[in-house]
Amino acid sequence: MASPSLFSSLMKCLQGTLFSRMRVLNGQLSSHLNANQVRHGSILYSAICVERHPVVTSKKSRIEENFSEVLSKIEKENSYLSDHEVRRLKEQRAAKSKQENAEEEPSNIDSETVTALDLEDKWDAEIKSFTPASRITQADDTGDQKSLDRKLDSSLYLLVKQNVAGRDHWVLPQATWEDGETLRQTAERALSSVCGDVSANVLGNAPCAVAKYVPPSEDEEQPIKLFFYKAWHRGGNVNIDKGIASDYVWVTKEEMKDFCHNSYNRHLNKFIFDI
C-alpha cells in the first residue's frame, strides 16, 4: 500500500547521497586548479562537539522485544538437545526405573554423584550471587549533569557556558582561528584550552557543519563563520578553565534545547542526530 511513496523516498535518499558526494569530488578537483591564495572576509571560529557514546544498549522497543522473543523461540525449536539436556533426560529415566525397582527390592546405596539437576541448581545459585551494575546510576537519581555516568543508554554531548560576544551562552567549546593553524587544530585547541585534559578523537579534517552570523548593522564588524567539528570522548574529566568558561554540562540531544539559544540549537540540529 505504502510501497510507491516508500520507493520514491528511497530513491531520493540514494540520489541525494550520490549528488553530494559528486559535489565534494568536483570541489576537490577544482581546488587544485586554484592558486594558493588566502582571502579572509570573515572571522573564523572552530567549535568542537565532544560526544560520549552510549555505554549500555538502549531499551528495546515493543516490536524489537516481540521479535527477539519469537526468534529465540524458533531457534530453540530448531535446535538439538545439548549434552547437558541429554544427560538430564537419561538421569530422569534412570531415576524412574530405579523407583520401580526399589518397590520390589529396596537398596541402600545412596550415591553421592552430582546429577544434572544438582548442577543446574549450582549454576542458578552462582548467577544469583552476582549482581550486575545498575543501568540507572546515582548521577541519574541526583540529576547531576556534570557527571559522565548519567544517561548511559544515550549519547551525551559536552556543552560549556562560554563568553560569546560579551554574554555568557551555553555553546560547544569554541576558539578563534589563528594564523598558521588548520581549523581542526583550532577545534582541538578549543577543547584543550577550555576543558583541560579531556582526550577525544576528532572525526576527520573536514568540518561537519557551519554557522554564519552576519552583523545586523553595516559597521566595521566582520561577519562570523563558526565551523563545527565532531569528536569522540576517549577519557579524562572536564577541568574547566575559569577564565574562558564558567560552567559545563554533559547533556543528551533532547536536553540541549533547554540550554542552548534557539538560533544556536538550529545549527546543532544540522549535524547532531540520535539515530
Place this chain on the structure above:
Amino acid sequence: MTGTCLNLSRLYVLSLPGVFQTCRHIHSQRTPMLFRATQQLLAEPMKKKKRIDPSILAAREAKKIKKIDKEIKKLTRFGRILKPVAEIELPKKQFTLAKERQRTSPVLSFEELEDRALLQKQWGRYKTNTWVHQQRVYDKLITAQDEALEELKAESDYLYKEALKVDYGMVAMYFEGPKSTPPIKDYSPPDGDYVDTTRKY
C-alpha cells in the same frame, strides 16, 4: 722398434695397449707436463681381514631389517592420518545420536503461525523505516558538511585543502560497543579452575 715408434708418433705409442699405459698425454702442447700414474709401491701392506662369524653377521642384518620393518609398519598405520582440526570436523556424536537429540517441540497452532508471520512482516517494515530514516540522516549530515566546505572554500583555499586531506588517524580508531549492563568499578573477576583441554596426538 719401440724407439722408432716413439720418434714417429706419440699417438701411435698411446694406442699401443698395455706397454705404455703408464704415460698419459692430456695436453696438446709440444712439451706437455706429463703426469705419471706409477704403481703404488710405498703403500702399507694390506691388513689381514678379520673373520667374523657369519651367524653374527646374519643376526645384525636381521636386526636392521626388523628395525626398518617396524618403521614402515608404524608409518603405514599412522602416516596418512592427519591431526584432526576440531573446528572443521563435524561433531560425530551429534550426528550418530541425532535421533536421540531430537527435540519434541510442540505442534504450533494456526494462530501462532499466523502471529509469527504477521510479526515478521511488521519487523520488515520497521527495519525498512529505520533504514530510510538513517539514510535521511546521512543525507542531512552530508549536506551540512558540503555547506561547511563551501563556506570554507570561500574563505581560504589553504584551509579548504587542509580540510579535504585524508585523516589517517582514523585508521587506528576503535570503538567498544554498548553492553547490556555498565561495567562494575574496580571489579576483580573470581579465579576459575585451570583445565587444560589440549589434546595430544
